[in-house]
Amino acid sequence: MLEISGLRGGYGxxxxxxxxxxxxxxxxxxxxxxxxxxxxxxxxxxxxxxFPAFSGRIAFEGRDITRLRSHxxxxxxxxxxxxxxxxxxxxxxxxxxxxxxxxRGRERRARNxxxxxxxxxxxxxxxxxxxxTLSGGEQQMLAIGRGLMAEPRLLILDEPSxxxxxxxVEELFLLIKNLNRESLSVLLVEQNVGQSLEIAxxxxxxxxxxxxxxxxxxxxxxxxxxxxxxxxx
Amino acid sequence: xxxxxxxxxxxFGGVAAVQDVSLAIxxxxxxxxxxPNGAGKTTLFNLVSGFxxxxxxxxxxxxxxxxxxxxxLACRLGMARTFQIVQPFGAQSVxxxxxxxxxxxxxxxxxALRAAEEVAARVGLAxxxxxxxxxxxxxxxxxLELARALATQPKLLLLDEVLAGxxxxxxxxxxxxxxxxxxxxxxxxxxxxxxxxxxxxADATWVLSNGKLIAHGTPAQVTSHPAVxxxxxxxxxxxxxxxGYA
Numbered sequence: 001m002l003e004i005s006g007l008r009g010g011y012g013x014x015x016x017x018x019x020x021x022x023x024x025x026x027x028x029x030x031x032x033x034x035x036x037x038x039x040x041x042x043x044x045x046x047x048x049x050x051f052p053a054f055s056g057r058i059a060f061e062g063r064d065i066t067r068l069r070s071h072x073x074x075x076x077x078x079x080x081x082x083x084x085x086x087x088x089x090x091x092x093x094x095x096x097x098x099x100x101x102x103x104r105g106r107e108r109r110a111r112n113x114x115x116x117x118x119x120x121x122x123x124x125x126x127x128x129x130x131x132x133t134l135s136g137g138e139q140q141m142l143a144i145g146r147g148l149m150a151e152p153r154l155l156i157l158d159e160p161s162x163x164x165x166x167x168x169v170e171e172l173f174l175l176i177k178n179l180n181r182e183s184l185s186v187l188l189v190e191q192n193v194g195q196s197l198e199i200a201x202x203x204x205x206x207x208x209x210x211x212x213x214x215x216x217x218x219x220x221x222x223x224x225x226x227x228x229x230x231x232x233x
Numbered sequence: 234x235x236x237x238x239x240x241x242x243x244x245f246g247g248v249a250a251v252q253d254v255s256l257a258i259x260x261x262x263x264x265x266x267x268x269p270n271g272a273g274k275t276t277l278f279n280l281v282s283g284f285x286x287x288x289x290x291x292x293x294x295x296x297x298x299x300x301x302x303x304x305x306l307a308c309r310l311g312m313a314r315t316f317q318i319v320q321p322f323g324a325q326s327v328x329x330x331x332x333x334x335x336x337x338x339x340x341x342x343x344x345a346l347r348a349a350e351e352v353a354a355r356v357g358l359a360x361x362x363x364x365x366x367x368x369x370x371x372x373x374x375x376x377l378e379l380a381r382a383l384a385t386q387p388k389l390l391l392l393d394e395v396l397a398g399x400x401x402x403x404x405x406x407x408x409x410x411x412x413x414x415x416x417x418x419x420x421x422x423x424x425x426x427x428x429x430x431x432x433x434x435a436d437a438t439w440v441l442s443n444g445k446l447i448a449h450g451t452p453a454q455v456t457s458h459p460a461v462x463x464x465x466x467x468x469x470x471x472x473x474x475x476x477g478y479a
Contacts, residue, residue: 033400034400035370035372035400035402035403036370036371036372036373036398036399036400036403037370037371037372037373084318133245134271135270135271135272136270136271136317137269137270137271138270138271140270159398162397162398163270163317163394163397163398163426164270164426165267165268165269165270165426165465165466166426166428166465166466166467166469166470167269167464167465167466167467167470168269168270169426169470170467170469170470171467191398191399191400191401193400193401194401228402229402230400230401230402231401231402
């Protein structure tokens with residue numbers, strides 16, 4: 001579904017991604033782990049067309065998207081829920097959700113809205129509230145809900161559990177699992193290594209802009225060096 | 234008691250964000266404030282540190298009534314806080330950022346910069362002093378946020394989710410740092426969702442839910458409290474904590 005090969009990229013002159021290869025198959029949850037500064041968010045932003053790739057290739061459902069603009073990538077169904085939520089703070093919850101379907105899924109906006117509100121029932125009572133006044137957890141629900149409004153074929157979640165209570169984190173991971181069961185493919189970038197590995201079928205560990213490890217969660221957990229470096233165990 | 238909050242309440246529009254909360258923070262301890270998202274934890278921080286004025290109730294710092302005091306005056310009295318979303322001066326160096334806090338105590342530039350270096354060493358940023366703050370990773374920025382608050386020489390330090398966004402390894406690195414602050418005599422009040430940190434650090438824990446306190450005790454006591462499991466932890470996390478890992 002997503003095939004990244006030999007990707008180099010970064011900001012201006014600074015190369016962050018040093019020839020990285022990664023893929024996500026249809027129907028998979030793939031966890032992307034690594035220290036802060038490893039380049040995970042740069043990778044997301046390059047895949048989504050926010051930063052240009054220096055070289056290498058990104059293909060989505062067999063189609064080369066390396067040079068596409070971000071709105072074209074969204075239209076193809078590759079949707080990112082960015083780190084730090086990035087909701088529009090001065091717009092209402094409803095407006096934020098509607099904007100999720102600006103480029104994709106617009107014809108089915110009403111139906112998708114209903115679906116999203118079924119998943120995040122708490123948002124139903126907050127629709128007219130200004131997004132900036134929501135709590136951290138509510139904003140995270142809104143950000144994911146906004147992503148779902150675009151009918152993603154592949155959803156990239158960048159640290160969705162950040163700042164959420166243990167209970168909400170548990171609900172979030174359950175939700176990701178359920179969405180995945182309904183055929184959504186997910187690339188999950190997380191610092192919550194333990195719970196990510198519980199729901200992921202495969203995992204990549206990234207360090208200094210390249211892939212250090214790739215394999216099943218069991219293989220990762222069986223590697224004492226990785227366990228020490230990323231799980232703090 | 235270094236800090237006492239008495240029957241404090243504040244509403245936004247129709248929403249009662251914090252309702253009749255009373256709590257006391259013991260000097261020289263690490264106290265954790267936990268609770269669901271939207272429970273009012275950050276609002277309570279804002280009320281205590283002067284960023285918000287309560288509708289009713291009082292705040293006492295070292296037995297002095299400071300209700301509604303301006304944040305910079307609270308800071309001068311010895312109460313510093315960090316923010317969840319860190320906003321350093323990106324183009325300025327790490328040292329210059331920390332010096333902003335140090336200037337509360339040192340009028341002279343050279344003194345403030347020297348104090349900044351000392352604080353940087355304390356939080357593990359000594360090797361990053363001349364880097365632009367914007368070039369730090371999240372883990373570095375969180376340390377910088379802590380350093381800026383520490384540079385004001387607080388007696389009471391309010392930490393708002395300093396561990397959010399760090400991976401387990403990075404969290405393990407920060408725990409001894411926070412413990413060291415307490416051991417040096419700084420009282421710490423921390424809002425935190427990383428339960429392994431709360432369990433390992435906190436001497437006392439308060440639990441806030443829907444703007445009200447629902448439990449108080451040691452971390453082990455509150456995490457086995459049924460209302461806390463229901464409102465905050467969930468059964469999975471509670472079981473993992475009981476088994477000894479979060």
